[in-house]
Amino acid sequence: MSDTSLGKEAIETRVNTDLTRVSDYFALLKPRVMSLVVFTGVVGLVVAPGTLHPVLAITALLCIAIGAGASGAINMWFDADIDAVMERTQERPIPAGRVSANEALAFGTVLSVASVVLMGLAVNYVAAALLALTIAFYVFVYTMWLKRRTPQNIVIGGAAGAFPPMIGWAAVTGDVSAESLILFAIIFMWTPPHFWALSLWRDIDYAKAGVPMLPVVAGRDVTRRQIVLYSALLFPIAVMPYVLGYAGVFYGAAAAVLSGLFLVMSLKVWRKKDEESAKQMFAFSLLYLFLIFATLLGENLVLTVM
Structure with a gap:
């Protein structure tokens, strides 16, 4: 192999190492x-x-x-x-x-x-x-x-x-302001059911690592009840931007529908008590937060253009 080939290989190796780094x-x-x-x-x-x-x-x-x-x-x-x-x-x-x-x-x-x-x-x-x-x-x-x-x-x-x-x-x-605190409260109230849904089917992992997630310490039934509770509390908070007047009817309707579905998913987790419903709740929770904020953003941009 020529010195040129060896040089190219050395450069490629160095580049790959740097990219990995x-x-x-x-x-x-x-x-x-x-x-x-x-x-x-x-x-x-x-x-x-x-x-x-x-x-x-x-x-x-x-x-x-x-x-x-x-x-x-x-x-x-x-x-x-x-x-x-x-x-x-x-x-x-x-x-x-x-x-x-x-x-x-x-x-x-x-x-x-x-x-x-x-x-x-x-x-x-x-x-x-x-x-x-x-x-x-x-x-x-x-x-x-x-x-x-x-x-x-x-x-x-x-x-x-x-x-x-x-x-x-x-x-x-x-x-x-109060308006920004409501945006804070939406995410704050969303976070527990989101992560507890994950922990319901990852509780063995958390227990092995010694992390006292709710299902590890209090059990899965308590965790499921808490998911329903926080999901119910999330509903009125999610529609508050409309109530306070810095979001329109479209956001208000979307927030109500999405939050209703969120609550339904939490009730399914509580009723069925299986891993699949917890996985579905976790996946939907990610979509929920994205759609709530995307709707607020999109509606605001449309009203600004109009």
Whole structure:
């Protein structure tokens, strides 16, 4: 084999290694979670009264994305031991040995600080403070304090995932209002039934890792009742944007129908008591949140154009 061929192979190997490295660092950011966080942040930004320069709007969303990803990286650093035990997380970069724990911690810390500083300097201090609170809540309150200590980890810790629309709203208005708190409350109330549906058919995994999810600690029947309770409480909160007047009839009708279906799915989980209904509930919960916020976003954009 010629020296030229050997050189090309060495370059290709190096490129492939670098691409794999980038892919692993990207995986630390929990891109699927990040995409939902950014989407709800977009909705808060668009629905908020007032305007924001497109460059600043993109900067705000970039900061939300980076902050969310940074939280995910620090979460993976802290949870590397239980990720190695749980089947669905064993291939994450740290337990798989592709990224060291120290690298993940440094990566997440730098991105956390950078996202908050950039948000404060480029957008406003209220949005930056909310972003800092989101990161701190997810890392210190949920990951380090609640997750391994109480079955209420998802109920309280769910607040971290509910902040993004408030951050988007604050990026435009510079404040926190009742309207943005309702957007927060929709996600906050949605989070427990969403994750408890997952834990109903992953409870063995959580038990093996020592994570006190509700079905592990209180049993599946209690978990099913709690899913129904939170689904029922979600219904009136989801229609509040229409009641308060910052969403139209189309959103109000869609929210009522979707929330009704959400409640029906939860009752099916409670009545049938099988794994399949829990899986269906989990899948529908993802679709539900997307459609609720997509409807609010789409209706607002149509009214703006008209």
